[in-house]
Amino acid sequence: MIKIVFKLIGKGVFLIGFLIFSISALAQDKDFRLIPWPNQLEKGKGEFILKASTSIVPPSIKDKELAELLALRLKSLTGYDLKVANSAAVNNVIRFLADEHIKGGKEAYQLEVTGGNVVIKAAKPEGWFYAMQTLVQLLPANIDQRVANLGVRIPAVKIADAPHFQWRGLMVDVSRNFFSKEVIKRYILQMSKYKMNVLHLHLTDNQGWRIEIKSLPKLTEVGAWRVPRTGYWRNQKAPEAGEKATKGGFYTQDDIRELVAYGQKHFVELVPEIDVPGHSLALIASYPELSCTKGAQQVLAGDPWNASRTNVVCAGNDSVFVFLEKVIDELAGLFPSKFIHIGGDEVSRAYWDKCPVCQQRIKDEHLKSSEELQSYFLKRVSKIVLSKGKQPLGWYENLPGGLPDDMAVMSWKDDKGGILSSNKGQQVVMTPAAYTYLDFYQGDQYLENAIFSVNRLSTTFQFNPIPKGIKEENVMGGQGSLWTEQVPNERKLQAMTWPRAFALSETLWSGPAKRSWSNFIDRVESHLPVLDKDTVNYSRYFYDAIVSGVRGADKTLLINLSTEIEGLKIYYSFDDTDPDPYYPVYAGIPLSIPKGAQNIRVITYRNGVQVGRLMKIPVTELERRTPVK
Missing domain, CATH: 2.60.40 (Immunoglobulin-like)
Known part of the structure; x- marks a missing residue:
């Protein structure tokens, strides 16, 4: 998505001693470095000694895989190869228990650490999983072999926790730059450690089509590749005569199944996005007959805003909707998520204004303008998504014909789209650019390849998914959105995400009211060695x-x-x-x-x-x- 540049009101994002009210000081004891901060925490007396002989007891045989996941994580930190079994041991056990009376939904949990045992209670596997992430964070940040030989000390504590929002997401644009399934797996693993649970994949745009559609093979044969270019995004040179398109890639359907399964294992839902009717140059390069001009196009290697490039599909052409039904049908079979994101933003309607087929559609449907044609298009595509048993999701656009009633909305320009849509009864995901866009630079603009605006760690920390006037019951949550025009590799992907994703995790799990900036920074700093150990890159520009x-x-x-x-x-x-x-x-x-x-x-x-x-x-x-x- 091409973003507008935002001015932050009052330029108040750089406050020293930045203050946000906390509730009862959140009992944020410096002995605990938890991100996100739990709802309730009561410090106990003593400590649990994790040893090589400690056993992990799952709630049942069918949940053994979850306990094994914890054992694997603890082994990476301590070197202990802990036994997972239905142990009869009374002491020095990490025990999972099923408790249907836990309040707070399927992701809620209770964790109690005493001198003798660790007890994890939850109604559903999601709760056990998030309790595991909290337990791991209770371990010391650095454990050397000498300490491990003596046992690893975990402070006694009692925690009752549940998320404030159901949608705690990150979006990765894999069109502008392609990232392998291995990179995406590592991204899923990292976000799951901080209780983020939705990965929104922006799979198509002007710069690449990244998912195999078996009934439409040219989408990846042609649309997944562009001529190689390195460096600053804007004003890249056009393809030279005879130059081969060798940069790019795509996910096979088997790759997608593998990613979905990996996400499910870590309780991260993958939501696919196919961005139409704009942002469609890669689609049109593959099937030029679907554009208004029907002329040959090439997948873009840089800035798209050039009048000679047609990046909008023809809304008057019925074959476009037949085409999209094939795409959506295959997507619906690959992704278990209830949502399919259809984009819908930033449509260059100038092509429609000149297209006789589109103008005829406007006349036949009794529409007043090309803007209303955009509404018509989105409503028709939404019906296709609904026919596949999925719910359409799209970027908020202020259109005279309105957005489809059944479409959930991502509010991206600011809060206004979310406020308007929520009050119309639509579900919304808040991702206002000024606070949540992770492609915005984090330090001084002169020292960064700053193509848009600033979004410092302190700015992201100010994100409030419940702005004044919004209908809170229709807010599913929020996400950080990472567009990758200037993100060419995994290390930059990580550095643009962390530590700002810590702030998102804190807000979306703990709730917008339960935040303390100074305490949050202390906890962020305690997690930097953890990122180092996990070989995850991060920005230090907040210093x-x-x-x-x-x-x-x-x-x-x-x-x-x-x-x-x-x-x-x-x-x-x-x-x-x-x-x-x-x-x-x-x-x-x-x-x-x-x-x-x-x-x-x-x-x-x-x-x-x-x-x-x-x-x-x-x-x-x-x-x-x-x-x-």
Whole structure:
């Protein structure tokens, strides 16, 4: 999806000491580093000693696989090869129990750690699974072999927990850049550790069609490949004469079945998206007869907004709907999810305005405009989805003909779409770009390939899926959405997701009211070594200084420095040397720029240790950002 650039109101996302009310201080004891924070936590006395002889007792033989999953995770952390069996042992046991009286739904659980045992109670396997994730987080972050030989100490605690929202999602755009099924599996595993439960796959767009449709083989023979290009997304060179399309890939239907099964094992639901009628250049390159122009096209290797490229299917052509029914029929057979996402956003209706077939459709259906034709198209595709036993889901668009009544809506531009749709009785998933778009840059725009806007960790933490005026009972939850125009590999995919997904996990599981920024940051920092151990990349830009300009009384440029988190010292220089703790420290007063200075260099330290990047920002860049009013 091509996004608009958002201004954050009041620019209040960079507050030092950022404050969000917590409930009863959430009892967020520093002995516990849990993400997301549980509903209820009561610290106990003593500790459980996990040993090589500890056994894991599943609730029944049919649930043994779940206990084995816990044993495998504990082995990776401790080296212990724990026995999974119907043990009669009384002490030093991790025991799963079925309890139909647990309140909070199928994902709710109770976890009690005492000196003798660990007891996990839940009504359904989902609850046991999430209790397992909490239990693993209770272990020390780093366990060396010497500690493991003596036993691993887990603090005594009693936890009662359940999620606030049913949809706790992340979206990955696999069209702009393709990621193998192995990468997606690792992504599923990581998100499941933090109780995220929906992976929305954006499978098609202008830059690639990523799923095998057996009845329409050209979609992957042609649509899954483009000419290779490396670097910044915009203004990439067009394909040269005779240049082969070798970059890309797709998931076979067996790959999808494997991913779905892996997701089910980790209680992550995979939701497919086929984006129509716009964002369809890869489809049209495969089957050009489905466009208004019917001319030959090539899969895009860069920025799509070029008038010569037809990326919209013909809404007046009945064969388009026959085609889409074939696609949706095969999708419905592959994905157990009740939802199929049909896109529906950012349609360039200029093609329809010039197309006699589309204009005839407008006349025949008594429509007033091409905008109403977009509504007609979405309603017709929604009926196809419903006929396959699935519920349509789409991006919110403000159309005069309205969105289909049976379509669930993703509110992406802001909160307004979710508010309007929820009050009409539609289910909504909140993913407002300013807070949840994970392709937005996390640090200084000058130092990143910043094509849109900023979304710092503190910004994501402010995400509220229940804005004023929304009908809360129709809010399924929310998600972070990662468009991958500038995400060419797995390491960047990870760094754009973490730690911002921690903030999403916290909000969507614990609820928007139960948040404490300072405590959250402490817990985030305690999880960074865990990510390191799991070889998961992450951004450290929340440690960076924030450099901004302000105009003095005489309109001269002054420089403000700040940080997202408390306790950091900012050192700076104007003389093009690299600052360290022996340089001037920022004292909170805007800095005058010395005559002749061309750059400011800043760095952050905490307790004498460098934590942020050394940043070099040209004065001309700050002049550009700070216009004279």
